[in-house]
Amino acid sequence: MVTLKQLAEQLNVSVSTVSKALHDSDEISPDTIERVKALAKFLNYKPNKLAVSLKNSKTNTIGVIIPNILNHFFAKALFAIEQEATKHGYNIITCVSNETREKEINSLQLLSNGSVDGFIMSIAEETQIANSIDHINDIINQNVPIVLFDRVSDKISTDKVIIDDFDAAYQATKYLISEGRKHIVLISNIDELSVGKLRTNGYLEALSNTNDYKSEALVVTIKRQASIEDHIDKLFAEHKSIDGIIAIDNTSGVVALQKALKLNYNVPENLSIIGFSDENVLQFTDPKLSTISQHTLDIGKTSVELLINRLINKTSTAPITKVIKTNLQLRGTTK
Amino acid sequence: MVTLKQLAEQLNVSVSTVSKALHDSDEISPDTIERVKALAKFLNYKPNKLAVSLKNSKTNTIGVIIPNILNHFFAKALFAIEQEATKHGYNIITCVSNETREKEINSLQLLSNGSVDGFIMSIAEETQIANSIDHINDIINQNVPIVLFDRVSDKISTDKVIIDDFDAAYQATKYLISEGRKHIVLISNIDELSVGKLRTNGYLEALSNTNDYKSEALVVTIKRQASIEDHIDKLFAEHKSIDGIIAIDNTSGVVALQKALKLNYNVPENLSIIGFSDENVLQFTDPKLSTISQHTLDIGKTSVELLINRLINKTSTAPITKVIKTNLQLRGTTK
DNA sequence: CTGAAAGCGCTAACAC
DNA sequence: GTGTTAGCGCTTTCAG
Numbered sequence: 001m002v003t004l005k006q007l008a009e010q011l012n013v014s015v016s017t018v019s020k021a022l023h024d025s026d027e028i029s030p031d032t033i034e035r036v037k038a039l040a041k042f043l044n045y046k047p048n049k050l051a052v053s054l055k056n057s058k059t060n061t062i063g064v065i066i067p068n069i070l071n072h073f074f075a076k077a078l079f080a081i082e083q084e085a086t087k088h089g090y091n092i093i094t095c096v097s098n099e100t101r102e103k104e105i106n107s108l109q110l111l112s113n114g115s116v117d118g119f120i121m122s123i124a125e126e127t128q129i130a131n132s133i134d135h136i137n138d139i140i141n142q143n144v145p146i147v148l149f150d151r152v153s154d155k156i157s158t159d160k161v162i163i164d165d166f167d168a169a170y171q172a173t174k175y176l177i178s179e180g181r182k183h184i185v186l187i188s189n190i191d192e193l194s195v196g197k198l199r200t201n202g203y204l205e206a207l208s209n210t211n212d213y214k215s216e217a218l219v220v221t222i223k224r225q226a227s228i229e230d231h232i233d234k235l236f237a238e239h240k241s242i243d244g245i246i247a248i249d250n251t252s253g254v255v256a257l258q259k260a261l262k263l264n265y266n267v268p269e270n271l272s273i274i275g276f277s278d279e280n281v282l283q284f285t286d287p288k289l290s291t292i293s294q295h296t297l298d299i300g301k302t303s304v305e306l307l308i309n310r311l312i313n314k315t316s317t318a319p320i321t322k323v324i325k326t327n328l329q330l331r332g333t334t335k
Numbered sequence: 336m337v338t339l340k341q342l343a344e345q346l347n348v349s350v351s352t353v354s355k356a357l358h359d360s361d362e363i364s365p366d367t368i369e370r371v372k373a374l375a376k377f378l379n380y381k382p383n384k385l386a387v388s389l390k391n392s393k394t395n396t397i398g399v400i401i402p403n404i405l406n407h408f409f410a411k412a413l414f415a416i417e418q419e420a421t422k423h424g425y426n427i428i429t430c431v432s433n434e435t436r437e438k439e440i441n442s443l444q445l446l447s448n449g450s451v452d453g454f455i456m457s458i459a460e461e462t463q464i465a466n467s468i469d470h471i472n473d474i475i476n477q478n479v480p481i482v483l484f485d486r487v488s489d490k491i492s493t494d495k496v497i498i499d500d501f502d503a504a505y506q507a508t509k510y511l512i513s514e515g516r517k518h519i520v521l522i523s524n525i526d527e528l529s530v531g532k533l534r535t536n537g538y539l540e541a542l543s544n545t546n547d548y549k550s551e552a553l554v555v556t557i558k559r560q561a562s563i564e565d566h567i568d569k570l571f572a573e574h575k576s577i578d579g580i581i582a583i584d585n586t587s588g589v590v591a592l593q594k595a596l597k598l599n600y601n602v603p604e605n606l607s608i609i610g611f612s613d614e615n616v617l618q619f620t621d622p623k624l625s626t627i628s629q630h631t632l633d634i635g636k637t638s639v640e641l642l643i644n645r646l647i648n649k650t651s652t653a654p655i656t657k658v659i660k661t662n663l664q665l666r667g668t669t670k
Numbered sequence: 671c672t673g674a675a676a677g678c679g680c681t682a683a684c685a686c
Numbered sequence: 687g688t689g690t691t692a693g694c695g696c697t698t699t700c701a702g
Contacts, residue, residue: 001448001449001477001679003679003680004679004680004681005679005680013688013689014688014690015680015681015689016680016681016682016688016689016690016691017687017688017689019680019681019682020681020682020687020688023681027687028422028687028688029688029690032687032688037679042400044477046444046447046448047448047679047680048448048449048678048680049448049449049450049678050385050388050389050394050449050450050678050679050680051389051678051679051680051681051694052679052681053385053680053694054383054385054386054389054678054679054680054681054694054695054696055679055680055681055682055693056680056681056694056696059385061428068446069404069410069413069414069417070407070410070414070615072405072409075405075406075410078429078665079404079406079431082404082430083431083433084430086441088428091395091428091430091445091446091450092428092429093426093427093428093429094413094417094427094428094429095417096414096417096418098418106421106550109381110380110426111426113336113381113382113384114336114383114384114385114386114695115384115385115426130363142336144381160686182691195697197589211441216687228618229618251618252620254618255618258619258620258621259621262621272547281619282404283563283586283589283590284562284589284590284593284619284620285593285619286593286594286597286615336695338694338695338696339695339696339697340695348672348673349672349673349699350673350674350676350695350696351672351673351675351697351698352671352672352673354697354698355672355697355698358697362671362672363671363672364671364672367671367672382695382696383694383695383696384693385695385696386678386694386695386696386697387695387696387697388678388696389678389679389680389694389695389696390677390695390696390697390698391678391680391696391697392678435694449679500696648683663688671702672701672702673700673701673702674699674700674701674702675698675699675700675701676697676698676699676700677696677697678695678696678697679688679694680693680694681692681693681694681695682692682693683690683691683692684687684689684690684691684692685688685690685691686687686688686689686690
């Protein structure tokens with residue numbers, strides 16, 4: 001790599017002159033500036049990022065820690081984060097916690113040594129279950145800002161980006177009721193997560209405050225490693241009267257639809273299904289799945305904005321929580 | 336952040352003593368080592384990574400550039416790369432080229448300034464179409480090692496990790512022929528990519544060297560932004576006699592299966608389908624899609640291994656190309 | 671055993 | 687206008 005020193009030597013000027021020239025300092029004569037820039041370009045000079053960062057105590061790098069990159073939601077959020085960060089001149093270092101608390105701790109420790117200016121993260125399932133988040137608060141106490149998105153914790157006081165989980169499920173449930181559905185079931189394989197609990201509560205509340213809804217609430221919870229297909233087979237076998245399904249994670253809606261069609265349910269005449277999915281699954285089914293659609297790109301973008309704001313305005317104002325609205329997208333699996 | 340200097344001051348020793356003590360130098364007395372380590376632990380000292388990297392001219396960071404993180408193949412490759420890199424003590428900085436040559440150039444430029452020790456990348460579609468890869472060779476010429484995976488180029492001489500694309504499609508085609516299929520069509524929405532061409536050639540070769548196969552080869556190419564569904568609808572409408580489908584990208588196999596079922600094809604009795612997908616799509620269909628399965632985790636892992644090897648053995652041996660074998664996984668959509 | 675000093679590449683206050 | 691110097695945090699000779 002070409003350094004300032006090499007440029008300086010070739011031009012018979014000092015290193016600081018070169019540095020200033022490259023920054024268009026008006027201390028330097030136009031003539032010199034030109035000569036310096038010409039040579040720099042010729043030799044393909046690029047300032048060493050490490051040196052600049054070290055000098056400035058600023059890396060322009062964001063650490064992103066996500067639980068599972070194979071989950072389409074997180075992949076899309078990462079996509080948005082990367083895009084927005086790039087727009088602001090930031091790089092991202094990505095770590096995957098694999099839903100484990102240990103890896104999460106490691107990643108935070110490893111990067112909070114000057115490698116990144118701040119973090120954007122979504123909490124690992126294991127961490128949420130144990131509700132032990134000291135490792136995250138430690139980092140915050142070291143004055144490294146963190147923005148949490150999607151999976152958050154009340155015990156962490158920091159900027160957050162979430163969706164209206166409760167309300168989204170509430171509205172979806174109300175919609176099915178308005179269709180005249182009498183036996184609405186909720187399917188969840190994210191029962192342990194903060195967002196899962198909120199969505200489930202939204203569903204329960206919508207049922208319980210509807211006077212003429214008579215059936216018991218029915219929540220099918222599926223453990224993370226378990227087979228969604230098996231649980232749904234069982235559900236249909238045991239509950240013949242189901243006429244509405246709300247699936248609050250991003251795959252079980254599709255699976256439920258596919259199973260229902262196989263069983264010759266008439267969707268959406270006799271059975272409505274609403275998933276919590278992204279457009280990416282639409283091409284896999286006919287009819288198209290109606291969904292609660294979260295604006296994942298906005299979630300990622302907003303997270304970056306919040307973080308960069310913290311990085312620029314060092315003033316420690318109170319934590320901000322941004323709620324990104326969801327949409328109920330009616331397609332072919334609702335009336 | 337706590338620095339060596341602060342430790343030194345508190346202990347009334349010099350900075351170099353502290354540094355050596357933390358590295359268990361035998362120049363330092365056991366007693367001092369212990370005192371230093373105790374304080375370091377107490378104050379939660381972490382060596383500043385930037386300073387270490389600058390000093391050592393080694394960042395222990397790998398730049399990863401992928402075309403599209405929403406593509407499950409690349410997400411999974413990234414997952415494997417991250418995992419393997421972490422195992423070796425490396426971080427990864429992720430950039431998404433979004434299939435554009437411009438973003439690819441930017442990312443390479445931005446990171447080849449000391450930020451990373453080397454790159455792992457898969458070439459953007461735009462770059463492959465234009466076949467203009469100077470920007471990649473530039474980096475290699477600056478002695479920054481690059482490992483290419485999946486989408487590679489003959490014009491770049493560097494370590495590569497690929498799969499046996501030609502052979503995989505060849506074998507799949509032969510399998511369908513062995514089932515007695517008479518009208519086998521190939522569906523591709525990656526026609527412009529190196530891997531797409533190779534897979535198509537494998538299919539064509541398998542047909543043409545089978546003496547008793549009478550039909551014309553039929554290749555349906557779908558542009559990236561176009562609707563896979565529409566093309567497949569059209570295919571079924573225009574070619575009633577199709578009895579075998581090979582889909583060489585990771586979604587159109589599922590779409591074809593779903594459409595075929597909707598049209599009441601008897602799969603696999605009268606129609607076989609083989610996709611080029613990952614296990615993640617299996618739960619979406621019944622019967623389960625038979626696939627050519629690429630060992631994506633191996634691809635990522637091998638890429639990291641090759642790169643780290645280059646980084647450690649600075650000796651410039653000839654470029655290595657690793658071919659990761661694929662498997663033909665027969666499931667419910669083949670006889 | 672411990673410390674002083676140089677240097678990685680860069681910036682910026684302060685001379686001249 | 688240009689150069690000198692100090693320093694970001696660390697490692698590593700080389701002296702003591």
